[in-house]
Amino acid sequence: MLLYDPDNAIYQIDGMRMDLAREYRDNLRGPFSLELQRVLDKMRSTPMKGRYALIVDEPFRRFSLARLSGERGVPPERIDGVTYTSLAEAEWDLFKRRWQDLTSHSVTVEDP
């Protein structure tokens, strides 16, 4: 049987490409340049264990950042103190966090 390989996403993000971060910040829902699309595909294909997700604290109004456990039945772990009031705010923050995690470089583009 064909099983999930958590290390399947092998694309390497160039952490210096702030032009891609800027493109995403300015247009969160795309369409994206091919290079940015690859970045997003990579970010959305990372291993389930530890992957960021959003917990709905108050529908349509407040979300908390969390990390998935990667184990059936084990709840996600909230990241203390990180909440958002819109999905757009959350998506931009997740992008920056993932960029840091995957490239060891910070996103230096200003927030919207």
Place this chain on the structure above:
Amino acid sequence: MTSATDLIGYCQPLTLRGGEATELKISSNGPQHCDVTVYRIICGDIDPNGPGEAFERMGWGGAVRLPVTFQPVNSGSFGYAAKGPDAGSATGLRLTLSVFPTLIERSCQCLFHWGPLRLDLLQGGILTARLGETVIALSSPMLERHWYRIEVNAGAQILSISAELVTQIASVPRQEIKSCALPCADLARTDDPVLIAAALDRADGKRLFTTDAFNGKIETPTLFAMRPDKDQADDLLAVWDFSLDQSGTQATDTGPQGCHLTLINTPMRGASGSNWDSSAESWQIAPDQYAAIHFHEDDMTDCRWETSLTIHPPHDARPGFYIARLQDEGVQSDVPFFLSVRPGRAKAELLLIAPTATYLSYANTHIKFDSHNTENLYEAPMTLSEDELYLNEHRDLGLSHYDTHADDSGVIYVGERRPLLNTRPGLYTFNYLNDTHIVKWLETKGFAYDVATDEDLHRYGGDLLDNYRVVMTASHPEYYSTEMWDALFAYQQSGGRHMYLGGNGFYWRVAYSEAHPGVIENRRGMSGVRTWEGEPGEHHLSFTGEPGGLWRSHGRAPQRLVGTGFSSTFFVRSTYFRRSEASRDVAYDFVFEGLNSDIIGDFGFRGGGCVGLEIDRWDAGLGSPPGSVILATSEHVGQGGLLTGEEYITTTRGLDGAQNGRVRGDMVFFITPGGGAVWSTGSIAWATSLMWDGGKNSVSRVTENILKRFFDPEPFPVAASDGDARASVSS
């Protein structure tokens, strides 16, 4: 924040008619009482930026301060007989069976339990036999997903266990591993219950509670009685032949005593056995190669809760989508049910079919937690609602057809006798909620309509449909039984008018079964958009014997029924339709009456357009009928749209909507014999655009134009839509 999970419940049955009753079964995680109020749903979408939630309170079916308590679920499938066979003067028992373990990382899984005799699989694949206090273990672990033939001898003279590897593995010799131990005199009695694939924990009234559920296949468990005289042959006590009665709920004992087992929680039948050699793919053709049952610790098709309240909708209650709302301080939780029209008692000319097979297939899905591809598919971070977080921690509420079991095998059976936490007003914005946009549109426009469910369509077929001038299928009627497909086709052929307001419809072949009320079966097969792949040789439905999988694989691509068939998914950016040149024919003027633009639906509550989520396209080669016309087609689906796997057959590039012309939605119309017609929107997001601007929009207008013409008894002229639709579109 109000809790939606401190009280949970389900209605049994999910579908009923006015004058019948449904049993509301509630479990509490805290409150000791709750109030119950029944509402008819006009729109269940609670998004403040959506079409506007709307509910109509009913004066019947409610209760005040109803006592509630916690009700446990016993998940895991197993076979059970209240009494074992009579072993007479036996001095021991011999048990033989074949086993295919699929998850060895569990502390204890019980394969067979009869009184003091147990056969267990321990952590890491160590097989043990226990007789009373005496336990022996095999010295070598069993390997996952390989067949072993097991023999246990247990009695006054001996306790022994042996396992022979049956599967041929390239790197492992066929091996036999044995252990022996000192004897123990304790023997099973006929009064002791027999269990296969679980151990008995306790019996609580009529309910059984089991423990140590087994994950894997078991084949032909057989029991012999050993006699004191060593020269005397052992007596056959029981042989459970799982190749028999594959569609039922019983495991048949063909031995002299007929100690049949009842199968609980629907373990997988039609499972390939230890001797399956790929010469046949069907359990009906080669039953001897399908003498196995696959059990799972997380099979669960009936919570078996006690009834908290019986709801009696009056005879004249309006057909529709309903909820029983459970409320206590700080708690509000909705329990869905459907009131269907009684066949032959139509009160309207329009019938809306609620696709309950689709709702059940998706019910309680865990893909946000279990499927690595979900975020990529949705192109957005996973947002986890209270319901989804609860389900993740309460896997005993049963899985969806999109999930895999703990042993990674796919989920074949899903049932309605459990809380359906994503089939109610809330944050799961797919299927059920989207279909209530259609309900709200019908109400807003003042069209009279009846409602029935997929189960009704399956059961009553033409007796249901033939009462209506127009039948409307909803935003995502994805799962269809043969009976449902045949009934819709026959309706179309007899002058019926069919409006298909969705996408990715008529895609999977499923089966209902009188033996398994409330359960549907689906096999994923080897093609189609799937979150898991069926196992070789296991693509045939156990309920009916039919080959499962995509309808397209069985000569009935959706195009044959509705002119369009699944092409693509995209969940973030929806797009719009543009009128085709073919639609300029005067025969189609009625469709576009009142529109002042060729662009239709560049708005909507899902992704900002009426073409989105899942879309379908016209294709004569796949069965779009001669004379079918593409009235409009999508533009600019873009790279978010991904071509479904069955649409390309060689490894290739350019599969997204910016590059591939098959990534599109087509709105299709065709005339059927007897003056009937079919109109397909080719997109799920059509339904979620209807109520844009309060229903004053081009999507709404086109739908209204079609519906009004479909109400008109004037037959459609058969010759009006000849021509090559593709040529017309591209001209």
